[in-house]
Amino acid sequence: MIKAEPKTILYFIWNYFDIVRDLFDTQSKEGIIRKELLEIILEKNKKDIKSQLIEYKILRNINDDFELRDVYYKLVEFILLEFRPLLPEEIEKFKTSISELFRKIKEGINEDKTILLERIRALSSQIKEFTDSVEKNSIRLLNETRELKSNVNQIDYREKIQKASFWIQYYINPLNAILDVNHSESISNKLLDVSEFANQKRLSIADEAIRNSFEQLYSQLVQSGDDLLRQSKLLTNELLPLIERIKTESLILTGWIEFLRSYNKVSPPNLLKARKDSPYSTRTYLNTKEYFEQFIAQVEAVIEPDDENQERWVFNRTLFRQRLSDSLPVENFFDWCTSQLKTDKDEISNEKVFALTSLLFDEDLEIDTASEDSTMLIITKTSKLTVPKLILKKNGVS
Amino acid sequence: MEYPESHKEIVEELLGGRFILSRESHYVTIKENEDFYNLFFKASFNHELQITNEFVRVISDETDENLSRDISIFFAILCYELDKHGKNFLDALQYSEFSIEEVDNLFEETSWVDLVHSNKHLKDSDARKRFIFSSMGKRNIIEKIADDRFAFTAAYKVFIEYAHDLAQNSLDKNTTR
Numbered sequence: 001m002i003k004a005e006p007k008t009i010l011y012f013i014w015n016y017f018d019i020v021r022d023l024f025d026t027q028s029k030e031g032i033i034r035k036e037l038l039e040i041i042l043e044k045n046k047k048d049i050k051s052q053l054i055e056y057k058i059l060r061n062i063n064d065d066f067e068l069r070d071v072y073y074k075l076v077e078f079i080l081l082e083f084r085p086l087l088p089e090e091i092e093k094f095k096t097s098i099s100e101l102f103r104k105i106k107e108g109i110n111e112d113k114t115i116l117l118e119r120i121r122a123l124s125s126q127i128k129e130f131t132d133s134v135e136k137n138s139i140r141l142l143n144e145t146r147e148l149k150s151n152v153n154q155i156d157y158r159e160k161i162q163k164a165s166f167w168i169q170y171y172i173n174p175l176n177a178i179l180d181v182n183h184s185e186s187i188s189n190k191l192l193d194v195s196e197f198a199n200q201k202r203l204s205i206a207d208e209a210i211r212n213s214f215e216q217l218y219s220q221l222v223q224s225g226d227d228l229l230r231q232s233k234l235l236t237n238e239l240l241p242l243i244e245r246i247k248t249e250s251l252i253l254t255g256w257i258e259f260l261r262s263y264n265k266v267s268p269p270n271l272l273k274a275r276k277d278s279p280y281s282t283r284t285y286l287n288t289k290e291y292f293e294q295f296i297a298q299v300e301a302v303i304e305p306d307d308e309n310q311e312r313w314v315f316n317r318t319l320f321r322q323r324l325s326d327s328l329p330v331e332n333f334f335d336w337c338t339s340q341l342k343t344d345k346d347e348i349s350n351e352k353v354f355a356l357t358s359l360l361f362d363e364d365l366e367i368d369t370a371s372e373d374s375t376m377l378i379i380t381k382t383s384k385l386t387v388p389k390l391i392l393k394k395n396g397v398s
Numbered sequence: 399m400e401y402p403e404s405h406k407e408i409v410e411e412l413l414g415g416r417f418i419l420s421r422e423s424h425y426v427t428i429k430e431n432e433d434f435y436n437l438f439f440k441a442s443f444n445h446e447l448q449i450t451n452e453f454v455r456v457i458s459d460e461t462d463e464n465l466s467r468d469i470s471i472f473f474a475i476l477c478y479e480l481d482k483h484g485k486n487f488l489d490a491l492q493y494s495e496f497s498i499e500e501v502d503n504l505f506e507e508t509s510w511v512d513l514v515h516s517n518k519h520l521k522d523s524d525a526r527k528r529f530i531f532s533s534m535g536k537r538n539i540i541e542k543i544a545d546d547r548f549a550f551t552a553a554y555k556v557f558i559e560y561a562h563d564l565a566q567n568s569l570d571k572n573t574t575r
Contacts, residue, residue: 142509152565152568152569152572153572154569154572154573233507234509237482237507237509238482238509241482244484245481245482248481250481250487251562251565251566251569252477252487252488252558252561252562252565253477253478253481253487253561254561254565254568254569255560255561255562255563255564255565255566255568256474256477256561257474257478258564258565258568259470259471259474259561260471260474260475260478260510260513263467263470263471263474263513266564267463268463268466268467268469268470268560269466269470269556269557269559269560270457270458270461270466271415271461271462271465271466271537271556272412272413272415272455272456272458272460272461272462273415273458273460273461273462274413274414274415274462
């Protein structure tokens with residue numbers, strides 16, 4: 001049992017990753033981490049963390065020596081994309097497990113539901129492991145062949161051909177056979193059979209849980225098919241013609257391969273950052289104008305607030321109707337309005353004139369015009385209003 | 399003081415990061431006034447001028463690292479793929495015309511496809527077309543021949559020399575180890 005919190009362990013790995021990486025490199029090279037090498041690595045990094053490495057179960061004792069536990073070895077391998085090349089036999093083993101599980105699924109399709117679901121799950125897991133292994137191997141082989149092509153180590157042509165032949169004979173050709181769908185015994189071909197079967201069963205099986213399992217398996221196989229096809233293309237286009245490809249060597253290509261491997265760690269060629277505003281920019285005039293305009297002394301604009309003390313005039317309809325009624329008959333209505341408003345302390349405004357005009361709609365009034373062209377002028381605060389001369393009498397009074 | 403003919407355009411183009419090619423009339427003006435322009439760019443902007451038999455460009459600390467890195471990735475993958483297909487990539491860059499379709503095939507089938515798909519300038523056909531015709535075209539690194547065809551100008555040599563120097567440094571480092 002591990003006493004430490006999971007986060008503590010992850011933080012520990014993050015904090016001492018350089019040491020973990022050194023341990024990983026040592027194990028990859030030597031197969032084991034000798035106790036002397038462990039001491040040297042810890043000494044070099046000036047960290048005494050041996051006890052934690054064991055307590056957190058990152059390292060395991062092998063007699064007096066050590067090794068990284070498989071889960072941590074695989075984690076570092078994956079993070080660094082530095083995979084051990086898998087022998088074809090290590091991948092080939094999936095053919096047996098996949099074929100066997102597939103056979104049992106077919107045979108037991110109408111038998112116990114629980115075991116059938118377990119077998120489908122196991123088959124899915126084996127397929128996942130198989131595609132992962134193929135992908136990891138392709139990455140490793142690609143790195144190896146790129147290194148041969150780049151030839152930064154300047155190995156001579158004979159040795160280069162020997163290395164290429166080795167990779168082709170023991171790794172690339174067998175992997176190609178595993179992935180070759182045209183080969184009846186290839187794992188890819190077997191996966192096609194599984195896919196076809198899963199496709200039928202995901203539609204025809206009555207039980208919902210089993211149907212869903214086949215549905216998931218089928219989706220996984222569609223994705224795996226695409227992935228494996230990509231790996232197969234890689235093999236055909238890039239890895240199999242390796243001998244042909246390493247015949248030519250170019251310093252420039254070496255440079256490009258080195259660049260692509262670590263493009264984020266090297267400075268690219270110098271390329272001037274384009275200036276947006278050169279002294280001759282078409283926008284220079286407007287930019288300069290804008291710049292100087294901010295210093296121009298501007299006349300201060302003052303917005304005066306409305307006179308807050310001014311009382312708002314409210315039309316007292318009852319009062320004015322009474323006054324009009326008392327004044328009847330009126331010879332000239334608008335003249336009457338003007339005289340009424342003039343008695344008010346404020347100026348005559350359009351609003352006031354129109355308000356008084358509404359008195360004309362009183363039903364008690366009889367309105368008559370003096371003559372068609374007889375008008376008068378009212379001068380208000382903002383306008384000059386030409387209005388007709390209206391004679392007002394009390395309705396019904398002659 | 400009297401400035402050389404097309405002085406304004408020359409300064410504008412070079413400060414815009416453009417390569418002025420030997421076939422352009424400005425190139426002759428710069429060549430005829432080489433000392434003046436070297437001095438002018440140094441005194442005015444603290445930039446160096448690189449004047450070769452094929453182009454003129456400004457070299458400065460004010461470098462557009464992201465663009466330069468993406469153009470380098472573009473050339474690196476293009477050269478790698480042309481070589482993989484048995485072509486002499488130097489001859490292809492110097493003398494061949496390329497179509498967008500051809501570039502698409504090379505970039506979609508490359509084993510560096512993860513890098514291609516994670517790069518915003520190279521991730522798909524439209525992005526690559528914009529990158530080639532706009533970003534590289536503006537700087538005179540490519541010449542547009544038709545809507546989907548282009549050829550490289552001599553500016554490609556800056557990137558090829560960079561790859562050459564990078565390789566040389568790696569080899570030197572390995573020898574001294």
